[in-house]
Amino acid sequence: MTNALELRKLHQFFNQGTVNERHVLKGIDLKLAPGEFVAVIGGNGAGKSTLLNSIAGSLPVDQGQIKIEGEDVTYETVAKRARLIGRVFQDPQMGTAPLLTVEENLSLALLRGQKRNCWSFGVKKKQRQFLQEQLALLNLGLEDRLSAEIGLLSGGQRQAITLLMATLQNPALLLLDEHTAALDPQTSQIVMTLTAQLVAEKQLTTLMITHNMADALKFGNRLIMLDQGQIAIDVAGAEKAQLTVPDLLALFKHKSGQDLTDDRVLLS
Numbered sequence: 001m002t003n004a005l006e007l008r009k010l011h012q013f014f015n016q017g018t019v020n021e022r023h024v025l026k027g028i029d030l031k032l033a034p035g036e037f038v039a040v041i042g043g044n045g046a047g048k049s050t051l052l053n054s055i056a057g058s059l060p061v062d063q064g065q066i067k068i069e070g071e072d073v074t075y076e077t078v079a080k081r082a083r084l085i086g087r088v089f090q091d092p093q094m095g096t097a098p099l100l101t102v103e104e105n106l107s108l109a110l111l112r113g114q115k116r117n118c119w120s121f122g123v124k125k126k127q128r129q130f131l132q133e134q135l136a137l138l139n140l141g142l143e144d145r146l147s148a149e150i151g152l153l154s155g156g157q158r159q160a161i162t163l164l165m166a167t168l169q170n171p172a173l174l175l176l177d178e179h180t181a182a183l184d185p186q187t188s189q190i191v192m193t194l195t196a197q198l199v200a201e202k203q204l205t206t207l208m209i210t211h212n213m214a215d216a217l218k219f220g221n222r223l224i225m226l227d228q229g230q231i232a233i234d235v236a237g238a239e240k241a242q243l244t245v246p247d248l249l250a251l252f253k254h255k256s257g258q259d260l261t262d263d264r265v266l267l268s
């Protein structure tokens with residue numbers, strides 16, 4: 001079976017060749033089978049965002065290879081990779097256009113990756129019905145708010161719509177970069193539950209960075225922990241399911257020789 005994602009000996013440097021050189025990703029090897037939902041955790045500066053930026057193409061890779069569904073995308077631009085990747089960031093403002101309506105935002109997401117001459121803001125009846133069905137999946141009553149300006153919605157509602165937009169085209173890979181970190185705990189749990197539901201319904205291969213250790217254990221079938229640019233822990237299935245937060249912290253200490261240092265870490 002073709003891997004949904006394959007990273008081979010991925011290296012990333014900043015300020016290479018200067019006194020400020022930092023070797024941030026140190027030969028990451030990672031294979032994700034289709035449909036795997038992987039939580040990515042790690043201490044401050046471990047390289048989590050750099051890893052997602054490298055996969056998405058927003059950081060050119062210094063060494064190594066990235067394949068998505070068997071296709072080598074190592075040297076493809078962000079725009080070219082966008083047909084394969086859905087991405088949600090921490091800031092609910094980033095994923096949507098505030099002055100456009102819910103329907104217009106979703107319509108733009110539907111057009112993503114298509115040729116420009118397909119662009120049209122005329123939203124047909126069939127498409128509207130499809131978007132309403134998709135919004136109904138969120139269970140937030142947003143299917144009745146197609147004409148509401150996105151900017152008027154709450155952060156949680158916006159993030160739920162951003163998530164839907166990122167998954168609308170069933171991307172080969174979904175990248176979630178602390179996508180619930182800016183939300184209050186209750187809304188964060190709603191969006192996390194929605195995430196798990198969308199990922200399961202659409203069988204999406206997903207990499208999710210989180211600082212919430214409990215979420216990392218509760219959601220997804222696999223967990224990797226980065227430490228200083230390397231994968232220190234990689235657990236899946238039953239092994240992951242039986243871990244507790246203290247187990248995880250102890251495992252980290254055992255593998256890395258030190259306590260997890262993360263000023264934003266959430267243990268519960």
Ligand SMILES: Nc1ncnc2c1ncn2[C@@H]1O[C@H](COP(=O)(O)OP(=O)(O)OP(=O)(O)O)[C@@H](O)[C@H]1O
Nearest residue numbers: 014015022024042043044045046047048049050051
């Ligand atoms: N553009 C850059 N120039 C120089 N150094 C950078 C740059 N971006 C990131 N770094 C450094 O690379 C290291 C890894 O950063 P990265 O943001 O990937 O870590 P992270 O695991 O996401 O951390 P955090 O959880 O604190 O956000 C850090 O030491 C960071 O300071």
